[in-house]
Amino acid sequence: MDLNLIAVIVGIVEGLTEFLPVSSTGHMIIVGHVLGFEGQLADVFDVFVQLGAILSVVFIYKERFARFFTKDGWDINKGLSVWHVAAGIVPVMLVAFFLYHYIKEYLFSPFTVAIGLFLGGLLLMFAEYRTKGREAELVDDVDKISIRQAVWVGIYQFLSLWPGFSRSGSTIAGGLLVGLTRSAAANYTFVIAVPLMFVACIYDLLRNLQYLSAGDMQVLAIGFVVSFIVAYISVLWFLKFLQNSKLTSFAVYRILLAGVTYWYFYM
Template structure:
C-alpha cells in the first residue's frame, strides 16, 4: 500500500480515537497489523501523529494552558492549577517509566488489546451504573476539582498502561466514580493528557530518532496534519456528546471491536 495513504489512514485513526474512550493505542495496534505497518518505523510514525493530536488539544484549551504560566496557575485554591495536573500524571509517569520495556514487549498485540478493550468497557459501564441516580450531585465546575479528586483520577489512569484499556476511558470512568460530571471529567482528562503524552512521545522519539530518514518526512508530515485536524473536531464533538449521552455506547463499541479483532486475527 502507498505510504502516503497509510499516513492518512493511521493519522485519521489516531485523530478520531486519541481522546475518545475507545483506546487509540488499541486501534493503532490493530490497524497497524491489518496494514502490515509495524516495527520501528511505525513506532516513530505513531509518535508524530500523536504529537499532532496533542497540538489540537493545546489549541482548544489555549487559555487554560496560558493560565498555568501565571501566578494564579500555581495556586491550588484559585481554580484548576499546575498542582491538579501534576497529581494526575506523576503516578502514571513513574510507573510507565519502569514498566515501559515490559509493556512494549508483552502487551502490544491484538489479543492483549482485546482484553483491555473489554475490561475498560466493563469499568465504564460500572461507573455509569453507579452514578446514574445522582447525576445532579456530581461536580460540574472544572475549577472546583479538589487535589484528592485529581489524584484519584490519576490513579485510575494507571489502568491505561494496559494497551486497549484507554487512558480517556479509565480517567472518565474514574472521574464519574470520584464525583465529577462526564464533561468535567473529560475536560480534566484532555488537559492532563497533553503533558503526559508529550513526555511519552518525547521519550519514544529519542529512542527511535536514529532510524528517521529524509524520505520519511513527507509521510510524517501528512500523518501529523491529518491527526491534528481530525483530533480537533473529534474533541469538540465528544464534549457535545457527553452533554447529552452516557459512556455506555462507547463501552458497547469496545466489546464489539474486541470480538471483531479476535475473530480477524485468531480465527
C-alpha cells in the same frame, strides 16, 4: 499499499480515537497489523501522529494552558492549577517509566488489546451504573475538582498502561466514580493528557529517531496534519456529546470491537 495513503488512514484513526474512550493505542496496534505497517518507521510515525493530536488539544485549551504560566495557575484555591495536573499525571509517569520495556515487549499485541477493550468497556458501564440518579451530586466544573479527586483519577489512569484499556476511558470512568460529571472528567482528562503524552512521545521519539531518514519526512508530515485536524474536530464533538449523552455507546463499541479483533486474528 502506498505509504502516503497509510499515513492518511493512520492519522485519521489516531485523531478519532486518541481522546475518545475507545483506546487509540489499541486501534493503532490493530490497524498497524491489518495494514502491515509495523517496524521502526511505524514506531516513529505513531509518535508523530500523537504529537499532532496533542497540539489540537493545546489549541482548544490554549487560554487554560496559558494560565498555568501565571501566578494564579499555581494557586490551588483559584481553580484548576498546575498542582491538580501534577496530581493526575506524576504517579502514572513514574510507574510507566519503570514498566516501559515490559509493556512494549509483552502487551503490544491484538490479543492483549482485545482484553483491554473488553475490560475497559465494562469499566465504562460500571461507572455509568454507579452514578445513575446521582448526577446532581457530581462536581460539574473542572475548576472545582479537588486534589483528592485529581489523585484518584490519576490512580485510575494506571489502567491505561494496558494497551486497549484507553487513557481517556480509564480517567473519565474514574472521574465519574470519584464524583465528577462526564464533562468535568473529560475536560480534566484532556488537560492532563497534554503534558503526559508530550513527555511519553518525546521519550519514544528520542529512542527511535535514529531509524528516521529524510525520505520519511513527507509521510510523517501527512500523518501529523491529518491527526491534528481530525483530533480537533473529534474533541469538540465529544465535549458536546457528553452534555446530553452517556458513555454506554462507547462501552458497547469497545466490547464488540474486542470480539471482532479476537475473531479476526485468532479464529
